[in-house]
Amino acid sequence: MTVAPPKISLDDYSDTQTFDLNAAIQHISHWLPTQGPIKDFIHHNTLHAVQHHPFHKGVAIAAKVFGARSYLPAADYQAMHQQGRIKNFAINWAIAHSGCASAEIPALWKKLFAVDSCDHYPPVSLANHGIRNNWLTYLEVDLNSLAHPLLFRLLANFLDQGISHWTLSKADESFWECVWRLTHNSLLPLYPFNDASVRDLLSLPTHDVILFCLQRIVGSPAWYEQYLLEMLLAHPGWAGMVRLIELDPNALLEHRQISLEQLIAVELLAELAILTKKRGVNFVSIAQTPHANDIALLSDYEDKAIVPLTLKVWHEAMEYSLHSELLIALKSQNGSTKPKETPIVQAFFCIDDRECSLRRYLEELNPAIETFGAAGFFGIDFLYQGFDDAYPVAQCPNILTPKHLIMESNLQPEIDKNAVSEGLSDLHIKPHSLFRGWLFTQILGLGYAVRMLWDVFRPGSQLLSIKKLSEVDAHTHLHLLRENDELTADGKLLGFSLTEMADKIEGLLRNIGLTKDFAPLVVVVAHGSSSTNNPHFAAYDCGACSGKPGAPNARAFAWMANHEGVREILRERGIDIPVSSHFVAALHNTSRDEITYFDKHLYEQYPTDVLQIFQKTMQDALQKNALERCRWFELGPTAHSGDEAHEHVVTRASSIFEPRPELNHSNNLYCVVGRRALTRGLFLDRRSFLHSYDAATDPEGQLIVKILSAIIPVCGGINLEYMFSRIDNSIYGAGTKLPHNVIGLLGVANGVEGDLRTGLPSQMIEVHEPSRLLIVIEQKTALLDKAFAKLDAALKEWLDHDWVRVVACHPDTRELFFYHRTGWEAVELPLDAITPIARHSEHIIVGQQATIPVHLLRSNA
């Protein structure tokens, strides 16, 4: 380099020695969203940054930092109170738990019902009213609108996973080097880095560049960290994505070298260049701005965040009203609904709330079917590479790191169809621009008129058929049994040994308390969801499989449990699966309400009359389930027929114009960990995660620790993500789906130059009643205390700071206790509260458009 770098010596920023950049980046990254590339969707607590605070305090701090709402508008709660969904006893309970002095209670009651039309506007916040915005207003430079498009284009092209035809990044090149290359080694230098003021800075290490820029822009080290935070909060989506990739390079299929520090350096340089162009070399820095000292700092926000009392009381009252519906039902239900006859079929389902109603219908239709709930990866964690997949994916909650790789192979050797499928049917997916495009548009364009008409007026036809992972071909085989202990290139074991298999099977069976009395047929039902034209498809699949359909796990489980060698080992360990019992794997498609049974060639060897009975019952149950789901769809069929409803949900899942193939976890509210007897015969309105657990088999509390370690992050994560996306969809959520544009296969943004949107789109959460999850555990409090002490500190936080609510239900007496950090509080429910009773689920759902309270199902009602 011939040009000497601009005169930067250590003296120039000697006063910045007190500023520790690495520590600052650590603090800042804490505030960024942690949502990975869109291909896997892992639900998590949106406000993980404040999880170490108590719930309400944390939400208040986040509101002040992000400029988001903390609760629903008061008018919504008031309306719920009017409709009777929020009960007076719950308001009393909420006030009693709010710490409000008893003298002020009447005034508070009055305030609750006051009309306030502005309370849903966002508060003054760091992200929108901090030092940076104040300074830019003073300078009259709309810096974000100038710098963001440039920065986002660079980032998107650098990280792109396959949309653009030309790849920007070279092998082993970091983002910073890439920007340097485009600026210094191009005849057409990259704007705005071609500006003389910054061009040579690109040759310095990022650390020095950041300090130089900060000194020029901010001027006072006391504000450096806050400036960086505000700068990144103006585009949390990209900043969070970069941080996530920096920490976990494997999140991308095509690895990229990038770090938050590089992003900050590039962005600061761009800002410096633009400001120099706009306002000259001597533009006013923040320290020189009048009134700069009056602007609140981050520490002020953390200390002074105020929890709005009325909204807090309303919110807690709503939660308590909804939670008590289940608690009352648990108390009033006697345990006599346990099936008298021995079950002929046992079915395992995912804990997912979407399976809640399907299980109810199965049991209603045929009391000889017994159902169990477990996390949908069925205790088997592995990387899975399907027959057509180019790369393996993890089939387990993201807290686990699988050590095994399972490959799928085809049973019948088949000719390679790829060459054909590349052909005509998918020409439209990628635009062709030049001569080929010229020819194509001339010849084929007219054909698309027909295709468009077909897709729009006759949805459900197979013209646009993109095969989903959930639609697995039946003629394949999982390579499960390990032949040798050689590691693959990625250090994984190829398949499981018999002992490992037995460990996995035993683990799950003990978890759900099924160690004897096996039925002749055990069906392992995984779930997935098919949808069309939906970039968020991963958020519709199984949360316990990191946003994949659980089919491989179910198939693996059935295969292992059927294996004589595995059963032999299990027998030695005290679990005797009789020879007459067989396991069959299936996949429930939650959007189409269809079921696929796997490995027909395997189960055909067994006597299948029981399977036929089950399949028949399942078919009926799926229709009823579709009907129950249809009550939420305003444009769904109005007549009350299962056939019509089923047809509607199938069309819905295959229409290109349908932004709501299903409503997913909307209205998830409860998580019951206990025997099915506790919830069998309860109408829970598809609102409950159900995990089977038998307190009697867990005298030491080891199982409950294992179960809670899975359900707190998975179910709690789902619950909080839905809740915060609903409460402020434009900040915590992804906004409406309709204008979304897929960027680099990483995520979606509004338009071509927007920030990546995190959280859930409005179409997924609009009918959600945002309340925290109530986990009911059928276990004694003393044992739970011991178990909680064994939980990971990060998970204990969820319980201690009320990010989920926990109630213990005594296995024998059904006494209920609320968990608080300070101890257990006996739940006192109003004596006059009763649970409505109905004969069939169908009677309850007729004409209902909103959430329905818990009902008792009694055939003699």
Place this chain on the structure above:
Amino acid sequence: MNSLLLACQILPLLGLVLIALLGNSEKKIAAISFWTTHAMGLSIISLLVIWVSLGFPDHEYEWFTLYERGSYQFPILFYLDRISAVYLFAVWLIFSVIVRYCRNYLHREAGYKRFFMTIFGFALGLNMVVLSGSIDMLFAGWEIVGISSFLLIAFYRHRVQPVRNALRAYTVYRFCDIGLLLGAWMSHLLFHESDHFSNLSVLFEHSAPTPASYPALFLMSMLIFIAASGKSAQFPFCFWLPRAMEGPTPSSAIFYGALSVHLGVFLLLRTMPIWSYHYLTRTVLFLIGFLTVIIASLAEKTQSNIKGQVAYASITQVGFMFMELAFGLDMLVLVHFLGNAFLRCYQLLVSPSIVAHMLRIEGAIDRTPDVKPSSMQTYLPLSIRDTLPEVLQNTLYVFALQEGNLELLVRSMLWIPLKKIGANINRVRVSVKISVGVSALLVLIVLLKTALINSTYLAAPVALAMVMASLSAFSQKHSFRQVWSAVALSALLAGGSVWLLQPTALQDLLFFSTGIIPSWLLGMLVLSKLPKKENFIDSPFAYRGMAETNPKLSLVLFISFLGLVGFPITPAFIGEDLLLYHASSQYAWMAALIAICFVINGIAAARVFLRICMGRPSEISELLKHTA
């Protein structure tokens, strides 16, 4: 046939009005849009069937004359020939598909009514353009399409970015309106009463020497090219199209994938006799298309988002159409148009599928991670294919990444100089400006009364004042009222200068001001009703979200904005035309100046409208402050 022509025109308007008046629930809106769409489809199809059965005639129909004075006429004129027939067919098909698609897609969306109103407004404008019989009618439809496009880009008005991009697209539209505005004026000038499209070809066929001088025709061709390039996002205006993809996906599909983007091609097809007479104009057109194809196809290679990629692919194809037109292949262009419209529309509609497609059909990414100008490399000899110097690779990449730097180019050529001048004018204090203005006015009156000087010479200083007022509005950031008044002042000064040029035109000028003055007053009324606490000087960049806090007031402001910029809802629209007509009958430069000022005024007024009505309400929840 005539009544069917009218039906095609009136049905979308009917749909718009019915939705505005009766559409209080989603169900009703859906029913209204369903029936009007089908009625419109039916009339289009019957119209086309009759037209075909009559043997593809070039059919013209004059409904009535809207305004007539002296030699000036503004007839409501329709024209159907094979070009309009093809476009009409595409409009019917794509519009029906989109309406059906949106029925479900926009279900429960907050702006359901707004969306369907805008989309019917778009259909109205589109049919008006397609069926227009004269360039004036076409201009009216053109403006309606422009405004509905602007509204749909800013559909998600809570977010700053859509609003900004709406203004960007509107600015380009507005700038290119200069072309059409002056084109309309020139067509009056050159062809007099025979400016009907139906007469154009006849005119050129029969008069062996062209009906106007070559330079005049060349100028007019250039103006038409500017208008067409702007609407179709051709060189040098390619940059706005991808950025306009801010509305719901189907609206992007119908506007920027399918129909709106091909209107430039339509204009060229319509005016083919005017520009195709000479190889020079054809060469210019070819060059526009050629440059577009090069830049857009390169830019498409580095688009890492799917909608931007489709947008550039579409621009490339439109560039090809321009080139085909330059060769006179108009039939090919029509086929090409249909193909491109359907394909891009479909591509945009299924664009969210790209993730599933790329990950599950194509498996992983099998690209080698380096710059690989594939199409280019294939044509290079093997020996140098992999040794393309890195610096050239980088250069090519940067060129593609920055989309040929067209935006910076256009900005630095057009906007920055105007802004700088305007900013200098704004530095002068208001009191100084007023006193200078008043004294100038007095001098003017004195001069006129004493008849010391010919009134025509006085038009020049008045026109200068008009330009200054426009520029001042253009770069004013701090006071909305000043912008609004400056815009009105500029319009009135334009009228004044024309009056000085042509005192007989007074009646027409009064007619013009009946459109401007009420709009201005209405706007000032709204601005005076804004909350007092709003301190505009403190936050010049804030969007105030009045559309949410006070929807009625913001609707009034919108209407007065439309009136002020001469949208075809007030007499000001015809007045603009008249002004140019009178001005040009004296001095052509005057007409050009007035047209430019109108365009700048439009942009300034649009900015005020956006700043006030769009955005998230900035009122802060007081609750958090005083709840202890």
